[in-house]
Amino acid sequence: MFSAEAKKKIPEILKRYPIKASAMLPLLNLAQEEEGWVSEEHMCEIAKLLDLTPPKVYEVATFYTMLNLKPIGKFHLQVCKSLMCALVGSDTLIQWVDQELGITPGETTEDGMFTLSAVECLASCGTGPMMQMNDDYFERLTLERFRTVIADLRSTGECELATGPFRWPDPEVTT
């Protein structure tokens, strides 16, 4: 179910479009922001909001790879495995995840902290190997930088190695 806070955002979302169904992805994304995945309840609620049947919402939700239809770990590591990243070591990065966390693509650590997915191009092909972790991008990963990310996530839940507004090459970054 949408939280009270999320509900407040819904009227503004619906206002952007001349037809209700257009709010489909914004609402699915909003649902996922709440707990990291989209539940059946969420989909039924969205169907009601958009005057659609629940299967129609499900049909759309299953098309888009970012939408998790099952609960996942607190930190979702998504390593890009497409060619440009593979040329610079994304398969090695996937091995590091296994080494450090004991999970392969599709798996979640037993403590429910980390889920690993191998995904297709995330538009950081010049700064691989890379991964997205929840909302953030982590690029130009080395074993050391990767370990820092994991340690920081474990201790504080965030990591300052996350990429800010993107620019590469960036004369202001020298490492």
Place this chain on the structure above:
Amino acid sequence: MAAFKKVLLKNMDKRGYTGLLKEYEKAGGYQAIRTVLGKMKPDDLIDVVKRSGLRGRGGAGFPTGVKWGFIPKDHPGPKYLCCNADESEPGTFKDRQLMERDPHQMIEGIILASYAVGAKTSYIYIRGEFILGAKILNRALAEAYKAGYLGTNILGSGTDLDVYVHRGAGAYICGEETALLESLEGKRGKPRSKPPFPAIFGLYGKPTVINNVETLANIPHIVNRGPEWFMSIGSPPKSPGTRVFSLSGHISRPGNYEVPMGITMREMLEDYGGGMRDGKKLKAIIPGGASAAFLTPEHLDVKLDFEGIAEAGSMLGSGAITFMNEDTCMVWAAERLLEFFHHESCGKCTPCREGSMWLLQIMHRMEAGQGRHEDLDLLLRLCGNIAGQTVCAFGDAEVAPITSTLKHFRHEYEAHIQEGCCPFRGKPSELVGTGTSHQH
């Protein structure tokens, strides 16, 4: 070349430039809408863009002014403009930089384009993973509304425009313009068969223009400096202007570089990409994103413009160039791209849906050393039954890695079959990455 000055990446080259409204204005931003809105006829703006020779930067290279001209003038509306910020073509990462570092440049382009075609609502369809990008755009839009550059009666000109950010949720195909429209309408992102084209039957069945981020970012500059200026840079008359190329692969300095179109591939690699890394030799080049056919070192002297790359047998596409070194197995590279295409096929057209699966199975066994000689012909036959047989250009894209590696590197396929294994012991995947070697 020494005289060349960047256009699109110029602002962000300034130290400390963050892309906030006041910085963009200080750099001359939002002058173009002052020149145009309520002062120039929409048709005259379309004419300026036509005369500039600007062609779309999203992939197909269609002349922008001509596309705008297809919007029926007598249509009562509403009409729509969609900015394609899906940036989903593997190898491409330029729109991300244009949006996150100088969002107002693109927004000003959206205002001008909307004015030209008579759109009062515009959607920026941004790939779902660009969460930071969406935040930055929303902040920039809020600034623009507050300054009176968006909303009703913009700058007292009588022009109205609302712009909204619409996030996708992970699907390569939504970068294809009609799939984008379907997705925006709340459906699965499956391309529509054309005609009718979006200019006639687009979003909600209304006349719609879809333009790429970089295409739109060029518009304010064309207005400010004139179509003749634009026509004078790059590779006129067919490929004028600059291009932001995204370089990736085994080179010393991957990244985004804005250059005049028409420089050679060699200049791109040596002068901008810093040459091949670790003293290795160049083996193959993908010049326009994953959908473009592979080229070889023989093509280093081709010009980086629409015609030059087309003549070499590939396409300039999204402006993403990937360089691969001598250690890279071409069968493995094509297999990896096929994994992408198989994963991303939307499933609408049978040749693409079934064909991508079939191709991938053959590529898997080929790379594993279990390929058969007959497989080479089978691959080509399959490719011939996919290309041109689908509703959108995805079908052509998915066969390009296979047909082009078979053309230029057939001996590598044969070696896999003869040796019963992949002859490249050190797979490139064991090399690590831009993180370790990229130093300034």
